[in-house]
Amino acid sequence: xxxxHTAGTSSTTTFLGMPQPAxxxxxxxxxxxxxxxxxxxxxxxxxxxxxxxxxxxxxxxxVGEVPDWEALRDAGSxxxxxxxxxxxxxxxxxxxxxxxxxxxxxWARDAAExxxxxxxxxxxxxxxxxxxxxxxxxQEIGLNEALEAEGIHATETDLAELIVQLAxxxxxxxxxxxxxxxxxxxxxxxxxxxxxxxxxxxxxxxxLAMAARAHLxxxxxxxxxxxxxxxxxxAETGTLSVVESExxxxxxxxxxxxxxxxxxxxxxxxxxxxxxxxxxxxPRSSTGERMxxxxxxxxxxxxxxxxxxxxxxxxxxxxxxxLADEVGRSALHCIRCSACxxxxxxxxxxxxxxxxxxxxxxxxxxxTPQLTGEPSDLPYASTLCGACYDVCPVKIDIPSILVDLxxxxxxxxxxxxxxxxxxxxxxxxxxxxxxxxxxxxxxxVGRVAGGRDGVIARLPGPGAAWTDSxxxxxxxxxxxxxxxxxxxxxxxxxxxxxxDRPGSExxxxxxxxxxxxxxxxx
Amino acid sequence: xxxxxxxVLARVRAALTSGxxxxxxxSSSAGPSDDGMAADVSREYRESGEHAVGSAAALxxxxxxxxxxxxxxxxxxxxxxxxxxxxxxxxxxxxxDVPERAESAGSxxxxxxxxxxxxxxxxxxxxxxxxxLEPEWVAAMSDGGVEVVVDTPEAPLTPxxxxxxxxxxxxxxxxxxxxxxxxxxxxxxxxxxxISLVPDVHICVVRADQVVQxxxxxxxxxxxxxDRPLTWISGPSATSDIELNRVEGVHGPRTLHVVxxxxxxHRTLTWSG
Numbered sequence: 001x002x003x004x005h006t007a008g009t010s011s012t013t014t015f016l017g018m019p020q021p022a023x024x025x026x027x028x029x030x031x032x033x034x035x036x037x038x039x040x041x042x043x044x045x046x047x048x049x050x051x052x053x054x055x056x057x058x059x060x061x062x063v064g065e066v067p068d069w070e071a072l073r074d075a076g077s078x079x080x081x082x083x084x085x086x087x088x089x090x091x092x093x094x095x096x097x098x099x100x101x102x103x104x105x106x107w108a109r110d111a112a113e114x115x116x117x118x119x120x121x122x123x124x125x126x127x128x129x130x131x132x133x134x135x136x137x138x139q140e141i142g143l144n145e146a147l148e149a150e151g152i153h154a155t156e157t158d159l160a161e162l163i164v165q166l167a168x169x170x171x172x173x174x175x176x177x178x179x180x181x182x183x184x185x186x187x188x189x190x191x192x193x194x195x196x197x198x199x200x201x202x203x204x205x206x207x208l209a210m211a212a213r214a215h216l217x218x219x220x221x222x223x224x225x226x227x228x229x230x231x232x233x234x235a236e237t238g239t240l241s242v243v244e245s246e247x248x249x250x251x252x253x254x255x256x257x258x259x260x261x262x263x264x265x266x267x268x269x270x271x272x273x274x275x276x277x278x279x280x281x282x283p284r285s286s287t288g289e290r291m292x293x294x295x296x297x298x299x300x301x302x303x304x305x306x307x308x309x310x311x312x313x314x315x316x317x318x319x320x321x322x323l324a325d326e327v328g329r330s331a332l333h334c335i336r337c338s339a340c341x342x343x344x345x346x347x348x349x350x351x352x353x354x355x356x357x358x359x360x361x362x363x364x365x366x367x368t369p370q371l372t373g374e375p376s377d378l379p380y381a382s383t384l385c386g387a388c389y390d391v392c393p394v395k396i397d398i399p400s401i402l403v404d405l406x407x408x409x410x411x412x413x414x415x416x417x418x419x420x421x422x423x424x425x426x427x428x429x430x431x432x433x434x435x436x437x438x439x440x441x442x443x444x445v446g447r448v449a450g451g452r453d454g455v456i457a458r459l460p461g462p463g464a465a466w467t468d469s470x471x472x473x474x475x476x477x478x479x480x481x482x483x484x485x486x487x488x489x490x491x492x493x494x495x496x497x498x499x500d501r502p503g504s505e506x507x508x509x510x511x512x513x514x515x516x517x518x519x520x521x522x
Numbered sequence: 523x524x525x526x527x528x529x530v531l532a533r534v535r536a537a538l539t540s541g542x543x544x545x546x547x548x549s550s551s552a553g554p555s556d557d558g559m560a561a562d563v564s565r566e567y568r569e570s571g572e573h574a575v576g577s578a579a580a581l582x583x584x585x586x587x588x589x590x591x592x593x594x595x596x597x598x599x600x601x602x603x604x605x606x607x608x609x610x611x612x613x614x615x616x617x618x619d620v621p622e623r624a625e626s627a628g629s630x631x632x633x634x635x636x637x638x639x640x641x642x643x644x645x646x647x648x649x650x651x652x653x654x655l656e657p658e659w660v661a662a663m664s665d666g667g668v669e670v671v672v673d674t675p676e677a678p679l680t681p682x683x684x685x686x687x688x689x690x691x692x693x694x695x696x697x698x699x700x701x702x703x704x705x706x707x708x709x710x711x712x713x714x715x716x717i718s719l720v721p722d723v724h725i726c727v728v729r730a731d732q733v734v735q736x737x738x739x740x741x742x743x744x745x746x747x748x749d750r751p752l753t754w755i756s757g758p759s760a761t762s763d764i765e766l767n768r769v770e771g772v773h774g775p776r777t778l779h780v781v782x783x784x785x786x787x788h789r790t791l792t793w794s795g
Contacts, residue, residue, distance in 0.1 A: 047765070054766045071566035078563040088534050101749060107526040159772065160763035176763055183764055205764040209772050216773065221681040221720075237748040247719065247759040247774025254715045255681050265530065272748040276741035277567070279754075283701075287762055290587060291701035294774060295754035296715075302751050304675045305714035316530045324537035 017169025024142045024358045025318075025368055027170075031377045034354040035346075044180050044351050051179045052342045058288025059339060059391070066284065075277045077395040080333035083268050084323060090235040090268050091314065097238025101300020103310040110317050111141035117313050118143060118227060118260055119150045125258050127152075127224040131216075133242060133249045134158035135229025136174060136336055137262045137315055139358040140371075143227065154227065155219055157248035159212050166193040172352030172360065174338040175286055180351050183208065216248065226252035226307075230263040231335070232278060233312075236271045239299045240312070243282060245292050253296050259307040264315050266323075266332040278335060281393035285337035318371035327404045331367045333394045338363075340388035340398060346381055355381065362388035366401045375412070379405035437481055569742075571700065571735030576785065580699045580733050585782065587702025591757030592770045593778040603727060604662035606781050607691055610725050612666040614647045614688045650679065650687045650717050654710025659691065659727070673717050684720035690775075691725045692718050697733045698740045702757065704728060704780065705740060707750040715751055724775040726755070730785040 021027030028034050038044060063069055083090060095105045108114035122130055130147070132138065132154050144154045144165070156165040163178040164171050167189045171177030178186070183203040190197040190211055197211050228249070232241040240261055242249045253259060269278065275297075283292040301310050322332050341347045341361030352360035355378060357368040362382060369376035379402045388398040478486075524532075573580040585595050598606045647667070651660055653674045663670050671687060673679050679687075693711035697704045704726055706712045718724055734740050744752060759774030770776065 051766045068567040071564075071568075075563060075565055075567055082563060085538070087538065088531050091531065091534070107530050109526050109529055113526060157773075158763070159761050163763070176766060178763060179766070186764060205767050205769045206771075208764055209761055209769045213772055217685070220773070221685055234748070239748055245759070246761045246763075246772035248772070250715065250719050250753065251773055254719055265534070272745045273738075273741055276738040279741070280567075280737050289591075289756070291698070291703045291754065291756040293591075293756050293758070293760045295752075297748075297752040297754075299749040299751075302708070302749075304678065305708055305751050306716070314530070316533065320530070320533035320537045323534065324540050 017164070017167040018172075018353050019168065020142075020145055020170065022142075024140055024170075025372050026356060026374070028353065028356040031354060031356065031381045034356060035350040035381070038350045038354045041351075043182070045349060047180055047182045048348055048351050051176065052348045055288055055342045059285060059342070060288075062284045062288055062290055065290070066280070072277055072280055073393055073395050076281050076335075076393055077333065079269060079274050079277060080330070080394050082270060083266070084329055084332060086270070087265065087268070087323070090270060091265060093235040094233055094238060094268060095314075097235070098240075098300055098310075098312050099238075101238050103238070103300040103312055106311060106313045108313055108315050108317070112146075114141050114262060114313050114315050114317065115143055115146035118262065119147055119152060121258070121260055121311055122147065122152050122225050123150070125225050129219075129223065130154050130225045130227050130260075131219055131223040131252050131256065132156050132161075133226070133228040133244065133252045134161045134177070135227075135262065136358065137229045137264050138227060139171060141262070141315065141317060143262070155216070157216050157220070157252060158244070159209060159246060159248075162212055162216070163189055166190070170353060171358060173341060174336050174359065174361070174363075175341075176338075180353070216251075220248075220251040220255055223252075223256045225258045225260065226256040227260045227262065228252055230261050230267055231282065232275065233263055233268050234270075234272050234275070235268050237299055239272060239297050241275070241295060241297045243279075243286075243292050243295045245287065245294065247294055250294055250296055253298065254306045257307055258309040258311070260311045260313065262313045262315055264317075265319050282335055282337055285339040285391065285393040318373065321373050322367070322370040325370065328366065328370045328401055330396050331363070331370055331401060333396050334363050334367065335394060337393055339391040339393065343387040343391050345383060345385060345387070350381075362398045362402075363396070366396075366398055366405060369405060375409060379409060437479075567738075568736055569738045571739070573699065573735045575734050575739070576730040576732070580735050581730060581782065581784065583699040583735065584697055584702060584733050587699065588757065588780055591702055591760075593702070593757050593780050595780045595782055597782045597784055600729075600783050600785060603656075603781060603783055604658050607659045607725060607727065608662040608666040608668070610779055610781070611647055611649050611663050611668045611689060611691065614649075614668075614723060647689075648687045650684060650690045650721060652692055652711060652713025652717060654713075655691060655693065656711065656727075663691070673713055678714070679717070681716065681720060684716060687721045689723035689725055690718050690721040692727070694726055694728045694732060696740045696743050697728045698737055699733055699735045701737060703737075703740070704755045705744060706753045706755065707744065707747065708752075709750075715753055718753065718755075719774055722775055723777045723779065724755075724758075725779040725781065727781045727783060729783045733782075 018028070029037075066072070098105050106117045108117055128151055130152060132144070134156065138144070144156070147154050156162050158177075160176050160178040161171070163181060163186055167181075173179040181189070183205055186208055187201055187203040190208065191199070191201055194211065194215055196215055201207060201211055228242055230240045231243045233239070234241075240263070242253060244250070269275065279291070279295065283289050286292070298306060298310075301308060319332060323329055338361070340363050341352070344362050347361040355361065355364050355368070357364050357378075359367045365378040365381050369378055382399070382402050384399045384402060386399050389396070392398065571580075573583065585597070588595050596606055596610070648669045648671060649663060650671050650673055653672055655672075660670050660672070671679065671683075692706065692713060693709070694704045695707040695709060695712065706715075706718060708714055712718070734743070755778065758770045758776055758778040759772045760768055760770045761772045762768050
């Protein structure tokens with residue numbers, strides 16, 4: 001993108017971002033490689049650690065306030081199951097109701113088709129500029145880049161999306177796309193790229209927010225076309241809903257003459273009153289607020305209030321592929337709260353970019369491979385600790401789906417390079433006592449392969465499949481078998497000399513932990 | 523030629539058929555049903571709270587929640603509403619000169635003046651009102667020297683007009699105590715959505731009998747007219763996008779005054795703002 005640069009800024013920018021990829025669902029290197037790179041970024045880890053611990057505490061507090069939280073989760077889960085089971089009828093019902101209220105419904109099989117539809121609609125209004133509300137669906141299809149190629153500039157109006165867009169970066173979190181940036185970096189991005197940032201801008205968050213307000217206000221007041229996503233689409237009434245905080249959503253949904261909403265086909269809910277469940281689950285899980293500052297709901301077109309033209313683009317883009325899998329299907333229940341990211345020990349350390357998809361974290365690890373239908377190492381980007389399942393407001397059993405996806409990767413033979421060979425080798429060695437003993441002793445040679453930090457970062461041969469995705473602690477100096485054999489000898493010696501040492505009925509055998517070298521690395 | 527619509531719907535149907543073909547358990551219990559889909563969903567959650575609509579306890583809870591998210595609450599009796607509205611609008615600062623607030627986790631220097639310069643022609647205290655606003659309130663504001671601009675369906679203000687007003691005064695449809703939420707449904711006393719969005723100060727009058735405790739109570743009330751444009755407001759505009767610290771006041775109104783009308787007891791005007 002072309003950004004106005006303020007005079008006098010240095011040519012070396014410290015906020016280098018993740019460049020725009022060709023495919024928002026598949027970019028960058030493999031997860032292990034990307035994770036290794038990101039783990040080397042201390043600033044990123046500090047930013048993420050601070051942000052995720054803040055949001056975890058907020059969420060825990062406001063969820064704790066709700067006496068019927070588990071009942072709400074049950075209802076949310078059941079409603080989403082019902083939506084998937086009745087999806088064709090509900091989609092037709094939504095279409096009927098939106099149309100009856102003056103909206104126009106479009107269907108898109110994939111990203112390219114959705115982008116073509118939106119670009120065509122914008123061009124038809126004779127404008128080359130649109131304002132946008134933060135939306136995962138439009139991120140997923142790379143709408144901004146597709147519009148840019150058609151000569152249409154899309155301005156992101158959510159503060160975090162604006163930061164990401166100005167820095168020519170990729171989002172790293174579903175809810176807070178610029179979570180990897182701290183206030184000092186954001187100040188630098190604004191001064192360098194915004195064009196109209198006050199030169200004396202400090203890094204106080206309120207001042208940064210006010211700079212964004214001033215920058216965007218003129219655009220809001222003059223925009224002809226807005227593009228949004230949707231949090232919920234009510235089949236029964238044709239009502240669409242956007243949940244937000246800043247008011248940029250309200251601006252986009254209310255002021256322009258034309259509104260184009262891109263919605264994944266799974267975002268449906270059956271009835272208007274089902275909102276009572278999701279509007280309790282989403283804000284507390286997402287931002288850790290009892291309710292987000294603003295929620296907008298609109299049904300088609302309302303004469304004299306808001307846009308006079310409304311288009312709804314219903315997007316498949318791999319969702320029906322996910323739906324066809326009975327285990328993986330529940331990934332479509334996701335309401336994009338991002339609670340699973342904030343509690344994930346893997347996400348907290350590697351950040352969103354390592355996942356190489358606009359959907360990072362635990363939900364991304366199950367959604368991305370299913371949406372693309374291609375082999376992926378993302379199902380391994382988890383310790384299976386289960387924290388994601390515990391916080392999920394619609395009870396998606398992410399760990400089970402991860403295991404299922406791993407099993408399928410292994411069955412199809414596409415799991416990580418050499419993984420199958422390593423497992424075969426391990427099976428051969430472990431099935432025979434003699435072979436295992438020799439292999440365990442051989443492992444001590446591995447101490448030579450270790451660095452000074454006491455870990456092995458890279459093993460040769462089939463062992464590389466293991467160290468590709470994790471470091472290996474140095475093997476102990478003595479194997480457990482050797483220790484045991486030596487210990488048995490000692491015990492025998494003790495017994496033989498037992499008569500000389502009255503009272504020592506409990507020899508050292510009773511406390512192996514103190515001198516068991518085989519356990520030193522546990 | 524197959525249309526995208528036909529193809530997507532066919533894919534959905536195929537996915538559901540192939541998915542349930544091999545299994546016997548899941549599809550039978552949660553399979554498509556032509557009528558009464560609601561029967562499948564257990565609703566063990568609270569459909570209402572322990573506090574009656576408009577009760578003192580519900581009001582206390584609402585006030586607590588509103589203040590927690592930095593809304594300014596003024597509790598008045600019904601007779602005091604015109605005076606309260608007149609005093610709030612007469613005290614409006616001009617343009618965007620909104621009092622600074624300490625940010626939640628802020629350290630560092632005191633924020634400088636707002637980046638936005640007030641529009642030069644912003645008259646002091648110009649207020650927009652929806653066409654159905656209580657005439658008594660409008661009269662009280664005018665008497666207080668405030669210029670009130672009424673937005674009518676026949677002559678709606680442009681976004682730029684709205685940007686040159688200092689505040690908006692509206693009524694509300696319903697308020698949710700537990701979450702500190704006020705819902706507008708674009709009724710005549712609330713106006714179209716843009717008028718409560720663009721001005722920097724929103725003064726919202728909420729009656730005690732509009733205060734429910736829980737979200738389901740409010741949703742069921744709104745479900746009578748689901749096609750009205752709805753705006754749920756919980757405190758002033760805010761963002762948590764910078765290091766997840768909450769900063770109040772971004773694109774929407776940076777100040778939210780809630781005039782809470784206590785029907786039962788006569789109260790003395792209290793000014794928390």
